[in-house]
Amino acid sequence: MTIVGLNNQRVRQYNKKALMTLIWQEKVVSKSQLARQTDLSIPAVSNILDELVEEGHLAHSQQALSKRGLSSGSYQIPLTGPLTLCLNVTPTTIESQLADQQLSPLGEYAKTHVDAPHPEALLAAMLRICHQYAKTYSGHTFRLAIAIHGQVDPVTGVSQTMPQAPWKAPVEIKYLLEEKLKWPVLVDNDCVMLALAEKWQNPSRQQDFCVINVDYGIGSSFVINQQIYRGSLYGSGQIGHTIIDPDGMACTCGRYGCLETVASLTALKKQARVWFKSQPGMGDQDIDNLTTAHLLTLWRQHDPMVEQWVENGATTIGLSLYNFLNILNINQIWFYGRCCEFGERWLAAITRQISTNPFDPADPTRVNATRVAFGELSRAQQIMGIGYLYVEKALENF
Numbered sequence: 001m002t003i004v005g006l007n008n009q010r011v012r013q014y015n016k017k018a019l020m021t022l023i024w025q026e027k028v029v030s031k032s033q034l035a036r037q038t039d040l041s042i043p044a045v046s047n048i049l050d051e052l053v054e055e056g057h058l059a060h061s062q063q064a065l066s067k068r069g070l071s072s073g074s075y076q077i078p079l080t081g082p083l084t085l086c087l088n089v090t091p092t093t094i095e096s097q098l099a100d101q102q103l104s105p106l107g108e109y110a111k112t113h114v115d116a117p118h119p120e121a122l123l124a125a126m127l128r129i130c131h132q133y134a135k136t137y138s139g140h141t142f143r144l145a146i147a148i149h150g151q152v153d154p155v156t157g158v159s160q161t162m163p164q165a166p167w168k169a170p171v172e173i174k175y176l177l178e179e180k181l182k183w184p185v186l187v188d189n190d191c192v193m194l195a196l197a198e199k200w201q202n203p204s205r206q207q208d209f210c211v212i213n214v215d216y217g218i219g220s221s222f223v224i225n226q227q228i229y230r231g232s233l234y235g236s237g238q239i240g241h242t243i244i245d246p247d248g249m250a251c252t253c254g255r256y257g258c259l260e261t262v263a264s265l266t267a268l269k270k271q272a273r274v275w276f277k278s279q280p281g282m283g284d285q286d287i288d289n290l291t292t293a294h295l296l297t298l299w300r301q302h303d304p305m306v307e308q309w310v311e312n313g314a315t316t317i318g319l320s321l322y323n324f325l326n327i328l329n330i331n332q333i334w335f336y337g338r339c340c341e342f343g344e345r346w347l348a349a350i351t352r353q354i355s356t357n358p359f360d361p362a363d364p365t366r367v368n369a370t371r372v373a374f375g376e377l378s379r380a381q382q383i384m385g386i387g388y389l390y391v392e393k394a395l396e397n398f
Helices: 008-026 031-038 042-054 119-136 173-181 190-201 265-277 292-300 304-328 338-342 344-354 379-395
Strands: 028-030 059-061 074-076 083-089 093-099 105-113 142-148 151-153 158-161 185-189 209-214 218-224 227-229 332-336 371-374
Touching: 008 028, 008 031, 008 042, 008 190, 008 379, 028 031, 031 042, 042 059, 042 074, 083 119, 083 379, 093 119, 093 379, 105 119, 105 379, 119 142, 119 173, 142 173, 142 190, 142 379, 151 185, 158 173, 173 185, 185 190, 185 379, 190 209, 190 218, 190 227, 190 332, 190 379, 209 304, 209 338, 218 304, 265 292, 265 304, 265 338, 292 304, 292 338, 304 344, 332 338, 338 344, 344 371
Parallel strands: 083 142, 142 185, 209 332, 332 371
Antiparallel strands: 028 074, 059 074, 083 093, 093 105, 151 158, 209 218, 218 227
């Protein structure tokens, strides 16, 4: 095995990457701010910034960020290059947010309902949206970043499984869209989108954290030492398919008793439909088409059965997370998804199971104390998270 040391060139490349990472996070930053955050000297930072500007990675402005003392202006990502169209895609909806060259929002977040009984229909809907943006922002070049529910191979851009879809075969999304659009395309999982959004847009995030998406199913993504952990088969984060009851309900994955069969929005609606159909006087209700809004209304009205199902599901999520916490020792968890609308009572049922972690500091004010909270990023910020695939790809070159 060859051990590679850190010579001066490697140290310089490392420092360039560190500065670029901070500028992508802060958008606009001064030389003194970069020096403080990296513990590099002002002359060292100056030399690296000059090099980055000369290479076209940064733009320098005379605009001062502080009125105190002398100012050398500020640095930012250049406002030249392609716009990034970020999509979150399911067989029924496509969410979109356009971002400028600094990955700041450009225009409004949009949600389009689609009917896609087969992959060709979904691809056609995606192409329509892309062409609309290209027409609205004519004269610009584009690149496309796509988040998809289910297992995705981010290298080939293949959607391997999409649980909500009526089809089962893999779909070569990257290849097919690049062929039609002639745009660069990157594809990854929708929970990776949320993790990237937190990593790049939430200043309070730690080096290690986890996002949990509790919605149609239950997915997660882990960031360890500031890096997305995908696993060798790109299946990391399948917390929804951890078995909590071997004799439980059948899951779409083919096994029994997965967490999704108890705690997902799909499972809660199924329990409600089965129960209401068994009750007298409910025959005139459209139970088969029970909506999320109806379920939430019953929860807020303290319907005893709905409360039981929701709290049991939340407790089960908490127990599963307890095991993950002990194995990975990740102590910052952000929740997203429509189940978050169940609110603080739902979150409290989850955190009660986690609070008994023997390795967690007893003092909640400690920096390393476990924090479990609802994600605070807007939906537009969440969707833009997938666009940071391009940032991470660019940073790999340093």
